[in-house]
Amino acid sequence: MQNQRQVVDYALQRRALLAEFRTGRASAMDVCDATPQLLQAAKFHGVPDDDACPVCGKHSLAQVSWVFGDELKHAAGSARKPDELERMALLFAEFTVYVVEVCRACAWNHLVLSYVLGTAETPERVPRPTRNTRRTAGQ
Numbered sequence: 001m002q003n004q005r006q007v008v009d010y011a012l013q014r015r016a017l018l019a020e021f022r023t024g025r026a027s028a029m030d031v032c033d034a035t036p037q038l039l040q041a042a043k044f045h046g047v048p049d050d051d052a053c054p055v056c057g058k059h060s061l062a063q064v065s066w067v068f069g070d071e072l073k074h075a076a077g078s079a080r081k082p083d084e085l086e087r088m089a090l091l092f093a094e095f096t097v098y099v100v101e102v103c104r105a106c107a108w109n110h111l112v113l114s115y116v117l118g119t120a121e122t123p124e125r126v127p128r129p130t131r132n133t134r135r136t137a138g139q
Contacts, residue, residue, distance in 0.1 A: 003089060003117060003118070003119075003120070004115040004116070004117060005115065005116050005117075005120075006114075006115060006116040007114070008113065008114045008115070009112075010110070010111045010112055010113065010114075013110075014101075014110050014112070017031060017110065018055075028055065028106070031055060031110075032055055032103070032106045032107040032108045032109075033107060033109070034102055034103075038064065038109055039102065039107065041064045041066075041079035041102075042062040042064050042102035042104050043062075043104060044079075045064055045079035045080060045081050046063060046064045046079075046102060047062060047063045047064075047065075047081070047082060048061070048062055049061035049062060049063055049101065053106060054108065055103065055106050056103060056106035056108070058103065058105040058106070060103055060105040061101055061102065061103050062101075062102050062104065063099050063100070063101055063102075064079050064099070064100045064102055065079065065080050065082070065085060065097050065098070065099050065100075066078070066079055066080075066097070066098045066099075066100065067079075067080050067085070067095050067096070067097055067098075068095065069092065069094060069095030069096055069118075071092045071094065071095060072088075072092065072095050076095075080097075088117065088118075089117040089118055090119065091119075092117075092118045092119070093118045093119050093120065094116055094118035094120065095116070095117055096114060096115070096116050097114065097115055097116075097117055098111060098113075098114045099111070099112045099113040099114070100112065
């Protein structure tokens with residue numbers, strides 16, 4: 001993605017959580033808790049990852065991109081494919097993308113990355129009518 005900004009990488013948190021799992025301080029139930037909605041999104045909108053799952057070792061990881069932003073209205077909070085993100089980046093001024101790694105086999109999931117996309121232009125706002133404009137418009 002060309003115009004990613006405000007990128008946050010969550011690799012250190014992921015590494016810490018996996019260390020807790022491997023040492024027994026966190027159980028598989030603690031780390032493998034993907035919701036049915038997240039598993040469905042991984043199936044239909046996820047980008048397959050070549051790496052094996054860090055918990056079960058199976059090659060069923062997918063990266064799911066979730067979009068959020070005031071300007072998105074009904075599309076906010078939905079999973080999107082990379083080509084959709086590119087189109088959206090040209091249409092909207094600013095929205096945030098959260099990339100979640102999901103294992104469809106064991107339900108492992110973790111936030112991997114977040115970043116902001118968009119044209120970075122302020123959206124055109126229609127000026128609100130003032131009292132004077134309302135009075136003259138109604139006469």
